[in-house]
Amino acid sequence: xxxxxxxxxxxxxxxxxxxxxxxxxxxxxxxxxxxxxxxxxxxxxxxxxxxxxxxxxxxxxxxxxxxxxxxxxxxxxxxxxxxxxxxxxxxxxxxxxxxxxxxxxxxxxxxxxxxxxxxxxxxxxxxxxxxxxxxxxxxxxxxxxxxxxxxxxxxxxxxxxxxxxxxxxxxxxxxxxxxxxxxxxxxxxxxxxxxxxxxxxxxxxxxxxxxxxxxxxxxxxxxxxxxxxxxxxxxxxxxxx
Amino acid sequence: xxxxxxxxxxxxxxxxxxxxxxxxxxxxxxxxxxxxxxxxxxxxxxxxxxxxxxxxxxxxxxxxxxxxxxxxxxxxxxxxxx
Numbered sequence: 001x002x003x004x005x006x007x008x009x010x011x012x013x014x015x016x017x018x019x020x021x022x023x024x025x026x027x028x029x030x031x032x033x034x035x036x037x038x039x040x041x042x043x044x045x046x047x048x049x050x051x052x053x054x055x056x057x058x059x060x061x062x063x064x065x066x067x068x069x070x071x072x073x074x075x076x077x078x079x080x081x082x083x084x085x086x087x088x089x090x091x092x093x094x095x096x097x098x099x100x101x102x103x104x105x106x107x108x109x110x111x112x113x114x115x116x117x118x119x120x121x122x123x124x125x126x127x128x129x130x131x132x133x134x135x136x137x138x139x140x141x142x143x144x145x146x147x148x149x150x151x152x153x154x155x156x157x158x159x160x161x162x163x164x165x166x167x168x169x170x171x172x173x174x175x176x177x178x179x180x181x182x183x184x185x186x187x188x189x190x191x192x193x194x195x196x197x198x199x200x201x202x203x204x205x206x207x208x209x210x211x212x213x214x215x216x217x218x219x220x221x222x223x224x225x226x227x228x229x230x231x232x233x234x235x236x237x238x239x240x241x
Numbered sequence: 242x243x244x245x246x247x248x249x250x251x252x253x254x255x256x257x258x259x260x261x262x263x264x265x266x267x268x269x270x271x272x273x274x275x276x277x278x279x280x281x282x283x284x285x286x287x288x289x290x291x292x293x294x295x296x297x298x299x300x301x302x303x304x305x306x307x308x309x310x311x312x313x314x315x316x317x318x319x320x321x322x323x
Contacts, residue, residue: 067294131297139293147301154309230305236313 146225
């Protein structure tokens, strides 16, 4: 009986998935019935939202990567909510999983893993930092960069059983990054007209120092996500049975 | 273009097979590894669909961090499903 119910629910879900898959427009299609209107000036542009994102991001935000411009600039408030969700998850893990005294002895990893991870770790951290610093120029951004950094620390945890994240620097980094995000939003309220609005000069599109507040926010998000994910992995490693 | 279609079909079948294996097997460790394989293949599919940023996120979180957290949790509890 339960199996039949599971099959029915799964096939209904699959049917919904297929129907929504056929609703996806062809690539290159940018027409939509939702017309773009500027939330601050209230003016209506005579184009749809997707085509406005494609044509207007470079002039309006200074970012070459349109995905980043949407995530941080047009939908910056959603990103703040996303960061809050991750913060809540990390807090819940830290609340539920108590760290043991660490008396249990674990087996050492073999020589190749230990030395190889020592060799590779700086490059992993560098790649993660590159991904979130260049978020407005190349694909990627704060979330992928932070995840890459956390996976670098995870590699160290796997190869050295005694490796652990010091709690205080991690939490200070995380809090500082979160405060940076919120304070930049509030500065937008102060120097421009709304929360998280750009108030820095846009600069030349395509350069590292361009796009106003986008790189600053993405660097903060990168540090925040990296410290949160590595502290989650650390909590799972250290918890006692 | 035909090569991409063939590769996409192979990877779609791989994802479905890995997902079914991850649900059906009684060995939780190989279940976690099968889920990691599924998300690794999904990240390659994202790359083919020209979404490199999603591919980076999927590869590092889905195949790296999530699998490691599952493996740690299995190590603290038990390997076999009862």
